[in-house]
Amino acid sequence: MERPPPDVVDTLRRRRRGASSLVLLVGLIVVAVMSSLLRSGWDTVGTVEAARAAGVVYREDLRLFVVWEEPKPVALLPDAQHVAGDRVLFCESSGWFVGPHGEMFDRLGRYADGPASSDMDRVAVRIRDGLVQVRPDKVVRTMGRSTMREEPDGPFCGAVEPLRETRPGFAAAPA
Numbered sequence: 030m031e032r033p034p035p036d037v038v039d040t041l042r043r044r045r046r047g048a049s050s051l052v053l054l055v056g057l058i059v060v061a062v063m064s065s066l067l068r069s070g071w072d073t074v075g076t077v078e079a080a081r082a083a084g085v086v087y088r089e090d091l092r093l094f095v096v097w098e099e100p101k102p103v104a105l106l107p108d109a110q111h112v113a114g115d116r117v118l119f120c121e122s123s124g125w126f127v128g129p130h131g132e133m134f135d136r137l138g139r140y141a142d143g144p145a146s147s148d149m150d151r152v153a154v155r156i157r158d159g160l161v162q163v164r165p166d167k168v169v170r171t172m173g174r175s176t177m178r179e180e181p182d183g184p185f186c187g188a189v190e191p192l193r194e195t196r197p198g199f200a201a202a203p204a
Contacts, residue, residue: 087198
């Protein structure tokens, strides 16, 4: 059998490489689209009824709070907005978030007092099919401190002694 000339062999090799590259590219696109469809990025917190009844829910695995506010909840990151790594806890007696250095935020995460540089950051939240869902990778950074806030419902947690976490995300009420 006679061998083809070198220029024909080079052309065939280039075409084969091009076809292989195209197949690889199409495969990568299919994988990207499929993983996007399989993982939308939304995590379910619970039912609307449960979130409404609880008022404030802390998801330790997602490191965020969901606060029911009609007609739709607000999702807040527990960052104290003062010292990196410090987080706030929700004080049920006052209905406010409190931090380890005196940071205070009202129930909706608006700055109230202390050394925090801004309001609490928010996370995308939606209601789908009766479920409250959050998107932890969609963070809305706050820029500065609010001037409006709700009044506390009662005594503050940690006013006399350091904050004590009674259950994940929640501070002990004063005795």
